[in-house]
Amino acid sequence: PQPVYLEDYTPPAYLVDAVHLTFRLAPNTTRVLSRIEFRPNPDATSRDFFLHGEALTLISARINGAEIIPEVTPQGLSAIVPDAPFTFEAEVEINPEGNTALEGLYMSNGMYCTQCEAEGFRKITYYPDRPDVMSIFTVRIEGDTPVMLSNGNPTGSGAGWAEWHDPWPKPAYLFALVAGDLVAHPDSFSTRSGRHVDLNIWVRPGDEDKCAFGMEALKKSMAWDEEVYGREYDLDLFNIVAVDDFNMGAMENKGLNIFNSSCVLSTAETATDANFERIEAIVAHEYFHNWTGNRITCRDWFQLCLKEGLTVYRDSQFTADLRSAPVKRISDVIALRARQFREDNGPLAHPVRPESFIEINNFYTATVYEKGAELIGMLKRLVGDAAYKEALDLYFTRHDGQACTIEDWLQVFEDVTGRDLSQFKRWYSDAGTPRLHVSEEFNNGRYTLHFEQKTPPTLGQEDKQPRLIPIAVGLLSPNGDEVQPTQVLEMTEARQSFSFDGLATRPIPSILRDFSAPVILERESSNAERAFLLAHDTDPFNKWEAGRALARAGLLAMMTEGAAPDAAYLDAIARVARDDTLDPAFRALALGLPSEDDLAQALFDAGHIPDPQAIWDALETLRDTRAEALESIAQDLYSRYQVTAPYRPDPDQTGARALANAALAMLSRRDGGTRAQAQYDAADNMTQQLAAWSCLLQAGAGAAATEAFYTQWKHDRLVIDKWFTLQIVQTAPDRAAEVAETLTRHPDFTLRNPNRFRATLGALTMSPAGFHHASGRGYRLLADMLIRLDPLNPQTTARMCSAFETWRRYDPVRQGMIAAELDRILATPNLSRDTTEMVGRIRG
Ligand code: B3K
Ligand code: ZN
Numbered sequence: 001p002q003p004v005y006l007e008d009y010t011p012p013a014y015l016v017d018a019v020h021l022t023f024r025l026a027p028n029t030t031r032v033l034s035r036i037e038f039r040p041n042p043d044a045t046s047r048d049f050f051l052h053g054e055a056l057t058l059i060s061a062r063i064n065g066a067e068i069i070p071e072v073t074p075q076g077l078s079a080i081v082p083d084a085p086f087t088f089e090a091e092v093e094i095n096p097e098g099n100t101a102l103e104g105l106y107m108s109n110g111m112y113c114t115q116c117e118a119e120g121f122r123k124i125t126y127y128p129d130r131p132d133v134m135s136i137f138t139v140r141i142e143g144d145t146p147v148m149l150s151n152g153n154p155t156g157s158g159a160g161w162a163e164w165h166d167p168w169p170k171p172a173y174l175f176a177l178v179a180g181d182l183v184a185h186p187d188s189f190s191t192r193s194g195r196h197v198d199l200n201i202w203v204r205p206g207d208e209d210k211c212a213f214g215m216e217a218l219k220k221s222m223a224w225d226e227e228v229y230g231r232e233y234d235l236d237l238f239n240i241v242a243v244d245d246f247n248m249g250a251m252e253n254k255g256l257n258i259f260n261s262s263c264v265l266s267t268a269e270t271a272t273d274a275n276f277e278r279i280e281a282i283v284a285h286e287y288f289h290n291w292t293g294n295r296i297t298c299r300d301w302f303q304l305c306l307k308e309g310l311t312v313y314r315d316s317q318f319t320a321d322l323r324s325a326p327v328k329r330i331s332d333v334i335a336l337r338a339r340q341f342r343e344d345n346g347p348l349a350h351p352v353r354p355e356s357f358i359e360i361n362n363f364y365t366a367t368v369y370e371k372g373a374e375l376i377g378m379l380k381r382l383v384g385d386a387a388y389k390e391a392l393d394l395y396f397t398r399h400d401g402q403a404c405t406i407e408d409w410l411q412v413f414e415d416v417t418g419r420d421l422s423q424f425k426r427w428y429s430d431a432g433t434p435r436l437h438v439s440e441e442f443n444n445g446r447y448t449l450h451f452e453q454k455t456p457p458t459l460g461q462e463d464k465q466p467r468l469i470p471i472a473v474g475l476l477s478p479n480g481d482e483v484q485p486t487q488v489l490e491m492t493e494a495r496q497s498f499s500f501d502g503l504a505t506r507p508i509p510s511i512l513r514d515f516s517a518p519v520i521l522e523r524e525s526s527n528a529e530r531a532f533l534l535a536h537d538t539d540p541f542n543k544w545e546a547g548r549a550l551a552r553a554g555l556l557a558m559m560t561e562g563a564a565p566d567a568a569y570l571d572a573i574a575r576v577a578r579d580d581t582l583d584p585a586f587r588a589l590a591l592g593l594p595s596e597d598d599l600a601q602a603l604f605d606a607g608h609i610p611d612p613q614a615i616w617d618a619l620e621t622l623r624d625t626r627a628e629a630l631e632s633i634a635q636d637l638y639s640r641y642q643v644t645a646p647y648r649p650d651p652d653q654t655g656a657r658a659l660a661n662a663a664l665a666m667l668s669r670r671d672g673g674t675r676a677q678a679q680y681d682a683a684d685n686m687t688q689q690l691a692a693w694s695c696l697l698q699a700g701a702g703a704a705a706t707e708a709f710y711t712q713w714k715h716d717r718l719v720i721d722k723w724f725t726l727q728i729v730q731t732a733p734d735r736a737a738e739v740a741e742t743l744t745r746h747p748d749f750t751l752r753n754p755n756r757f758r759a760t761l762g763a764l765t766m767s768p769a770g771f772h773h774a775s776g777r778g779y780r781l782l783a784d785m786l787i788r789l790d791p792l793n794p795q796t797t798a799r800m801c802s803a804f805e806t807w808r809r810y811d812p813v814r815q816g817m818i819a820a821e822l823d824r825i826l827a828t829p830n831l832s833r834d835t836t837e838m839v840g841r842i843r844g
Contacts, residue, residue, distance in 0.1 A: 001833045003356040006302040012128055013046050014038040014081075016135035021125065023105075025112055025143030025179055027097035030105065031059070032125045034092075036135075039085040049081040051088075052122035052129040055104070059091040061126075077126045090126050099123070100752060100792040108245035109204065111180030112145070113258060115251060118301055118360045121172035132299045132403040134169040139177065147182040147202065151175060151254045153236055166254055168234065169401060171297055176253030178202070178241045185211030189222050191232045197222075201264065202241040210265035213276060213649065214240065214283055221284040224318050229392060231291045240264060240283070244717060245753050247795045248364070250282050252289030259286070262718050262755055268647040268685040270719050273657060275686075276649035277319070285315040291396065299403040301360045305352045305428070306409055308364075309372020316373060323651040326540030327585045333515045333541070336374065338595060339366035341433050341520070345601070346805040347842050349431040349458040353406055358837040361795050367431075374518040375427050381470045381488055381516055382424070383417050391416040423468045423492060431458040434467060436491075437522040442506040447475065448499045449509065451491055453519070466494040472516035472539075475500060475507035480536035486513050508532060513539040527553060531572040534590075544590055547573060551622075552594045552602060558618045559599075560608060565625040573626070578633050584641060585655030591662045593619060596768040597806070604809040611811075616733050616769035627669035638663040638675070647685045661691040665698070673699035680705050690722060697730035720748055721759035728763035728770070736770025737777040744785065751789050754796045761785050765803035772810065776817040779804075783821035786835070787828050794832030801825075801838040819843065 017037040024031040040047065053076045061068050063079065064086050070079040081088075099106035104123025105114050114124070122129040141148040142161045151174070152166025184200040185208055191197065199218060201211040218240065225231040239256045246260035263282045266275060292314065293307035320328040343349060343366050350363070352372050357363050380388040394412040402408075406428050410421045432455040441448045451471070455464040469491040475484035484507065489498045500507075508529060512521050530553070533546035551573075554566030576582065576590045594602070596619065600610035627634070641660040643653050668676045676695035683689035693709060696702035706727060713719035724743055731739045743749060743760050750756055761782055765771050771778040782803060790797040807818040822843045825835065 001358050001836075003358050004360075005356045006300070006353070007355070009300050009302075010045050011043045012041055012130060012133050013044045013048055013050075014128065015041045016128065016133055017085075018136045018138070019127075020138045020140075022140040023142065023177060025096075025141065025145070027107060028095050030094050030096055030112075032092050032094060034088075034090050034125045034127070036088045036127070037085065038081070038088055040083065047083070048078065050076055050078045050128075051126035052076045052119070053092070053126040054122050055094070056123070056126065057093040058126075059093060061091075062089040063087070065089075076122070092125050094124065101794060102245055102247050102754070103795065105177065106245075108243050109180075111178065111182065111204070111243065112143075113178045113180075113241065113243050114176050114253075115247065115258065116175050116253070117173040117251060118364075119173070121175055124175075127172050129172050130300065131171040131173060131297050134171050134297070134401070134403060136169055137164075137166045137175060139164045139166075141177060141179060143179050145179040145181060148177075148179040149202070149239055149241065149256055150177050151256050153255075166235075168254060168295070170254050170294060171403065174252070174254045174294055174297075176251070176256040176258055178243075178256065178258065181205065182241070183208055185215060187215050187219065189219050189233070189238075191222070192226050193232060195233065196236065197233055198237045200237075200239050202239060203261075203265065204242075207242065207261075207265055210267050210270070213266045213271075214259075214264040214279055217280040217283040218287060220280075220322065221287040221318065224284070224321065225288060225291070225314075228317070228321070229291070229314070229396075231396070233290065234295070238287075240286075244755070247754050247793070250286045252286040252293055254290070254294050257286045259283075260755065262721070265718065266649075268649075270686055270713075270716055271649075272687045272690055273649050273654040277323070277654070280322070281315050281319050284318045285311055288314045288318075295401065296396070296399045297403045299405050301357070301363070302353055302355070303405050304360075304363060305368045305372035305375075306404060306406055308369045309352065309374075310376055310409075312369050312373035313376035324583060324585055324655075326544075327583065327589065327651075327655075329514060329541050330544045330586075330589050332370075334589075334592075336366070336370050336518060338597065340370045340518070342597065342601070342806060343367055343802070344371070344431060344433045344458075345456075346808070347459070347844050348802060348805050348838075351429050351431045351461075353428040355429075359798070359834045361834060362798055362837055371518055378427070378470050378517055379413060379421075379424070381472070382468070382490065383413060383419070387413075387417050423466075426465060426467045430455065430464050430467070431461055432456050432464065434464075434469065434517075434519045435522055436469065436471070436512075436517075436519045438509075438511060439524070440509065442503075445503050446499055446501050447503050447507055447509075448497050449473065449489075449511070450495070450497045451489075452495045453491065454494075466492065468492050469517045469519060471511065472513035473498075474510045474513055474537075474539060475503070476510060476533075476536055476538075477503075477507055478505055480532075482538050483507055486539065488516065510537050510539055510542045512542070514541045515545075525549065527566065527568045531568055534572050534576065540586065544586065547576060547590045548592075548594060552599070555594065555599055555615075555618050555622060556602060556606065558621065559603065559614055560606070565622045570626060570629045574630055574633055577630060577637065583655060584659035585651065588655065588658035588662045591659075593622065600768065600806070600809060609811050610809060612769040612772040613733055613774070623666075624669055627666040630666055631670055634663040634666040638667060657687050657691075661687075664691060664695055668695035668699045673701035677701070677705075686719070686722075690726065694726055694730055697726065702730070714748075717753070717755070721755050724749070724756065724759040725763040728760065729767050731767075731770065733767065733769035733773055736764060736767050737773060737775070737781050740764040740770075741777075741781050744781075751785075751792055754793065757785075757789060757793075757796060758800070761800060765800070771803065772814060774814075776814075779817050779821045783825055786825060790825075790828065790832050790835050791830065794834035797832065798834035798838040801835060801842060804839075804842050807842070 020035040022033040070077045096105045103120040139150040148162040150164035156163045182202040187199045189197045242261040249263045250259040292310045391413045434455045437452040471489040474486045477483045530546045530550040537543040554569045557563035603610040641656045676692045680692035693705045
């Protein structure tokens with residue numbers, strides 16, 4: 001397969017004014033009749049008529065009513081067409097039941113549903129399947145299912161049929177159809193201009209009681225977008241559907257969002273606090289796409305970050321507003337470093353706006369989404385809140401109804417502020433995470449920070465020009481007072497210095513507050529200074545960061561110098577843990593430790609070859625030592641932060657449970673799991689139940705709970721996913737692959753459900769010491785399973801390949817084993833384009 005290049009973009013040859021679709025649903029033989037009103041695009045550079053189409057059986061085609069015999073290839077259809085507006089009609093047959101790739105029209109538990117982004121519509125019918133072709137859709141569905149839904153508003157229905165009309169022009173990737181035996185959890189919302197909107201969450205019968213929280217999240221999102229961005233909903237109906245078999249989290253189809261059931265269904269008994277937070281964020285994210293993605297969409301898929309970066313940024317703002325802003329920021333940065341920095345630092349590194357791809361589905365990445373969101377945050381910090389608001393208003397008015405580019409996006413900021421953003425644009429075009437080195441000087445009351453930025457070369461991008469980096473800095477005096485409140489320094493040069501005058505003593509700097517830019521800060525520091533910042537920094541992010549750095553430094557010393565667990569860390573963390581003026585959720589985060597993957601990278605950066613088992617051992621030693629040192633504090637926290645009120649997944653209860661369960665994890669290392677067993681037996685919600693079972697497994701006392709959990713929940717797919725995952729992540733490294741392998745033979749394991757695949761194989765890759773075990777068993781198992789999944793579901797297979805992306809940091813023996821597995825995957829006959837591209841890029 002040939003790559004597609006951004007620079008080759010040309011406007012569509014024909015535009016579509018209207019499209020009528022009729023679906024005659026049947027599991028193996030669905031007929032799709034289309035009538036498409038085309039007109040030549042005055043801006044086109046060619047008059048060739050080509051429609052995308054894949055895995056379609058063409059029954060007949062007509063132009064202006066006359067039957068034609070088009071030229072058909074596996075990619076699509078071409079024909080000779082009039083040099084004037086014309087009507088194209090086609091009838092095709094497709095096989096939803098046989099569609100295991102979950103792209104296009106497919107079936108999940110007897111229910112018809114669609115996933116069209118990015119290029120799935122071409123598996124439904126012949127069409128110019130590109131986001132810059134926007135059109136008005138009218139849809140008729142014929143079938144024997146009780147509920148039949150599509151985008152927009154219902155315009156009629158009867159026995160065996162339903163019709164829908166969406167008045168808003170949209171690209172084909174936002175088309176959706178759902179049909180099945182579904183029940184609704186209904187509600188409604190009045191927009192601030194008085195539009196009455198019916199809201200529904202559609203689920204399989206039996207799941208009605210799992211919708212209330214998702215519905216509240218939807219209403220909060222609708223209100224928030226009006227208040228903060230001035231954006232109202234624009235139809236009389238908003239539907240959400242929960243689907244069990246889904247490749248990702250959810251999809252923002254116009255007026256008919258389709259969700260992975262794991263990202264919308266919840267009850268206190270079946271979902272954890274973390275699940276609730278994620279559901280709230282994803283419901284918001286998909287809803288926010290109505291303006292950032294649907295009303296204003298992308299010109300081409302290279303511009304994906306235009307809608308995804310902005311929408312992720314908007315959903316983080318929403319969560320920060322509803323919950324705790326510092327806790328959200330810290331969690332986002334943990335995730336950014338774990339996924340995006342890792343990606344940016346390896347063979348899959350690519351710019352936020354990529355310049356070429358083979359399979360676009362492989363570019364729904366942490367870089368496009370999460371780094372894309374960081375760029376919006378930086379822009380806002382650079383121009384200020386007021387200008388940001390003005391620029392967004394201009395974006396919405398200027399580009400409503402259009403398919404846009406990053407140039408359009410940056411232009412509104414330039415127009416509003418008069419600033420030249422060409423240097424900032426490098427953040428979109430250059431891959432790699434900048435390293436920001438800083439050193440300090442203090443002379444006669446003048447304190448100077450010398451910065452140097454460098455971005456390592458990435459594939460195809462050897463030399464990188466300096467970027468515009470907003471560096472938020474504050475200064476503390478040695479007694480803990482803030483002598484310089486946060487100020488944003490704008491670094492534009494490769495090396496640049498900034499001075500602060502009139503200081504009585506040498507200050508302690510707090511640099512990159514709130515993580516003001518997605519860079520790696522390199523600075524010589526001491527444990528004393530880190531402990532000082534953990535105690536005194538007024539910036540919650542940097543306060544947390546100081547604790548994290550202290551933990552990391554101690555762990556690295558344990559691994560490279562054979563040092564004992566660091567007393568300074570234990571001391572400092574004890575102080576934080578018992579400081580009741582601090583938010584419990586913050587304290588729970590502060591009690592977290594750097595991940596195994598984070599430590600592997602830190603070792604590698606320091607010139608060592610990481611040993612996954614040694615990393616795991618060091619973490620275990622530190623956890624044991626800490627459990628001993630903090631035992632009485634943990635006892636106190638565990639009893640004081642029990643929630644006695646009825647379960648609510650709100651920030652207060654969530655924070656209290658997080659802290660109490662962090663304490664329980666420490667206590668279980670001392671009491672063999674007695675308290676955990678008691679909590680397990682008494683638990684009336686999944687957060688408490690899962691935390692307790694996790695501690696029991698860790699303490700080696702989980703067997704009974706493992707059985708009880710399965711018996712209690714075997715009827716609930718989403719809870720059983722947790723059952724698969726937790727057993728694997730809580731197994732000691734030498735047995736993790738074995739446990740995972742055994743679970744792939746469990747009767748409840750299936751390759752057909754992406755959630756179950758991720759719950760099992762994804763879980764293995766989340767335990768690096770188990771996955772990278774010296775036996776190579778983890779590598780073999782993953783490769784075996786990817787080879788089996790690929791013919792069924794290329795998208796999920798390809799995504800999961802990124803488990804191997806860090807392979808170059810390991811020793812030659814491990815590298816050899818991984819290379820052999822990658823080659824074995826690549827040598828598989830008929831390997832999908834998705835997986836071929838991913839494994840090829842990783843292998844290098
Ligand atoms: N836009 C979809 C993702 C589609 C992924 C296609 N492989 C969900 C989202 O970002 O909201
Ligand atoms: Zn999105």
